[in-house]
Amino acid sequence: MALEGLASGIFNALSRLKGRRRLNEEELKDMLKSLRRALQEADFNVRQTKEITNRLEERMREEEPRPGVTIQTHAMNILYTELVRMLGPAREIRPHGATIMMVGLYGQGKTTTTAKLAEWYRRRHGVRVAVIEADVHRPGAYSQLQQLLEDSTVEVYGEPDEKDAAAIVRRGLAAHSSADVIIVDTAGRHQLDQELVVELQDMATLMNATERFLVIDAQVGQAAGPVAASFNELVDVNGVIVTKLDGTARGGGALSAVATTGAPIVYVGVGEKVSDLERFESDRFISRLLGMGDIRGLIDLAPDDLDEEEAMRLTERMMSGRFTLNDMYKQMEMMAKVGTVDRLLSFLPANMFGGMGAMGKAQKEAMQDNLERYQVIMDSMTNFEKDEPMSLKAERIRRVARGSGVKEKEVRELIAQWNRSRKMMKGMSGNRKLSKQMRAMMKSGDFDDMQNMGM
Ligand SMILES: Nc1nc2c(ncn2[C@@H]2O[C@H](COP(=O)(O)OP(=O)(O)OP(=O)(O)O)[C@@H](O)[C@H]2O)c(=O)[nH]1
Numbered sequence: 260m261a262l263e264g265l266a267s268g269i270f271n272a273l274s275r276l277k278g279r280r281r282l283n284e285e286e287l288k289d290m291l292k293s294l295r296r297a298l299q300e301a302d303f304n305v306r307q308t309k310e311i312t313n314r315l316e317e318r319m320r321e322e323e324p325r326p327g328v329t330i331q332t333h334a335m336n337i338l339y340t341e342l343v344r345m346l347g348p349a350r351e352i353r354p355h356g357a358t359i360m361m362v363g364l365y366g367q368g369k370t371t372t373t374a375k376l377a378e379w380y381r382r383r384h385g386v387r388v389a390v391i392e393a394d395v396h397r398p399g400a401y402s403q404l405q406q407l408l409e410d411s412t413v414e415v416y417g418e419p420d421e422k423d424a425a426a427i428v429r430r431g432l433a434a435h436s437s438a439d440v441i442i443v444d445t446a447g448r449h450q451l452d453q454e455l456v457v458e459l460q461d462m463a464t465l466m467n468a469t470e471r472f473l474v475i476d477a478q479v480g481q482a483a484g485p486v487a488a489s490f491n492e493l494v495d496v497n498g499v500i501v502t503k504l505d506g507t508a509r510g511g512g513a514l515s516a517v518a519t520t521g522a523p524i525v526y527v528g529v530g531e532k533v534s535d536l537e538r539f540e541s542d543r544f545i546s547r548l549l550g551m552g553d554i555r556g557l558i559d560l561a562p563d564d565l566d567e568e569e570a571m572r573l574t575e576r577m578m579s580g581r582f583t584l585n586d587m588y589k590q591m592e593m594m595a596k597v598g599t600v601d602r603l604l605s606f607l608p609a610n611m612f613g614g615m616g617a618m619g620k621a622q623k624e625a626m627q628d629n630l631e632r633y634q635v636i637m638d639s640m641t642n643f644e645k646d647e648p649m650s651l652k653a654e655r656i657r658r659v660a661r662g663s664g665v666k667e668k669e670v671r672e673l674i675a676q677w678n679r680s681r682k683m684m685k686g687m688s689g690n691r692k693l694s695k696q697m698r699a700m701m702k703s704g705d706f707d708d709m710q711n712m713g714m
C-alpha cells in the first residue's frame with residue numbers, strides 16, 4: 260500500500276506501548292521521539308510533525324483511556340483523529356453534468372489520471388464519459404490517451420495537428436454534447452509560465468469547468484504545497500489528485516502540504532494502470548494507514564459486474580456464517596478481478612485473518628497462484644457441489660480432478676481451504692463485537708476502537 264514506510268514507522272513507535280498500563284516519562288518521550296522520526300521520514304514538515312506529536316503528548320497526559328482500552332490503542336485513536344484533522348474533510352463529487360479540467364506541471368500524471376477518472380465515473384456512476392485531449396505541446400498526447408482507454412467505451416476526442424487548444428476544446432464539446440461528463444486533459448510545463456496561464460484561463464472560461472482538478476506527483480513532497488497554492492490562484496482548484504503515492508516515501512509531505520492550502524484532495528493515484536485510482540477521504544485513508552482497515556474502500560475495488568450491493572451481500576453472508584464453496588468462488592473471482600491480493604489486503608485491518616496483511620511476497624504470490632488453480636477446479640463442479648462441498652467424496656473428487664486436469668490431491672486441498680475459510684468466517688461471525696463493527700464500518704466508516712477487537 261501507499262506510505263508503507265510511514266505505516267511501519269508509526270507502528271514501531273506505538274508498539275513501544277504494548278502491554279503497558281502506565282507510562283513513565285521516559286517511555287512516553289521515547290515513543291514520541293520515534294513517532295517524530297517516522298513523520299519526518301515521510302516528509303511531514305517540522306511544524307506539522309511537532310504539532311501532531313505535541314497534541315498526542317498533551318492528550319496522552321490529559322485523557323484517560325476508556326475502560327478496557329489499552330494505552331497503545333488509546334494512543335492510536337488519538338493519532339488517528341489528529342492525522343484526520345490535519346488532512347481535512349473529504350469532498351463529495353457528483354460527476355453527472357460535470358465538465359472537468361485537468362491541470363498540472365510536466366509529467367505529474369495528468370493524462371494517465373484523465374483516463375483513470377473517465378473509467379472511474381463510467382464504471383462506478385454509470386455515466387457517459389467523453390475525454391478531450393487539449394495538450395497541444397506534448398507530441399503523442401492524443402495517442403497516449405487513446406491507448407490508455409483502448410479497452411474502454413469512453414470516447415476520446417482529439418486533433419493531433421491542431422495547435423490551438425481552445426479550438427480543440429470548443430469542437431470537442433460540440434462533438435460530445437450528449438456526454439454526461441467531459442474531462443479535458445491539458446498541457447504541462449516545468450513551471451507555470453505566462454503562455455500556459457493564458458491558455459488555461461481561456462480554456463476554463465470556454466468550457467465553464469465545474470471541476471478544476473490539479474494533478475501533483477507525490478514525489479515532490481512538501482513542494483506540493485506551493486504548487487497547489489499557485490494553481491489555486493490561477494484557476495481556483497477545487498480538487499487535488501496526488502499521484503504516484505505507490506512509489507514514494509515522501510507522500511506524507513505531499514498530502515499534508517496540499518491540505519494546508521485548503522484545496523481538498525479528492526483522489527490518489529496508486530499505480531500506472533487505469534484502475535489504480537482511489538478516492539481520498541482522510542478518515543478512511545488514515546484508518547488504513549494505521550492498519551485499522553477500510554471496508555468501504557474494499558467495496559470500491561469491486562469489479563464492474565459486482566455492484567456495491569452484491570459486495571455488501573457477500574460480506575453479510577460471510578458474517579452470518581453461511582459460506583458455501585460458491586461464496587468462496589465469488590469472493591475469489593472478485594479478488595482475482597480486483598488485481599493483486601496485495602492491494603486487496605491493504606484494505607483489511609493489519610491483524611485480521613491472523614495478520615495476513617503482513618504476509619511475505621512469496622506467500623502472496625502463492626496465494627495468487629492458488630486462486631487461479633481453484634477457479635479452474637471449481638469450473639468442473641456442479642452448482643450442487645459448490646453449494647454443498649461436504650458432498651464431495653472420493654468419486655466426485657475423481658471426476659472433478661479429471662474434468663479440470665489436476666491431481667485429486669489438489670481438489671482435496673481446495674476443499675480443505677474452503678473448510679478453513681468457513682471456520683474462519685464462523686469465528687468472525689461468532690465474534691459479535693467484530694461483526695457489529697464490520698457492519699458499522701460498511702455503513703459509516705467509523706473505526707473507533709477497531710483496535711480492541713482482537714482481530
Ligand atoms: N507508479 C505510478 N505511476 C504513475 C501514476 N500516475 C502516472 N504515472 C506515470 O507517470 C508518468 C507520467 O504520466 P502522464 O500521465 O503522462 O503525465 P502528464 O502529467 O500527462 O505528463 P505531460 O503531459 O508530459 O505533462 C507515466 O509513466 C505514468 O505511467 C501513479 O499513480 N503511479
Ligand SMILES: [Mg+2]
Pocket residue numbers: 369370371394397400445
Ligand atoms: Mg500528458
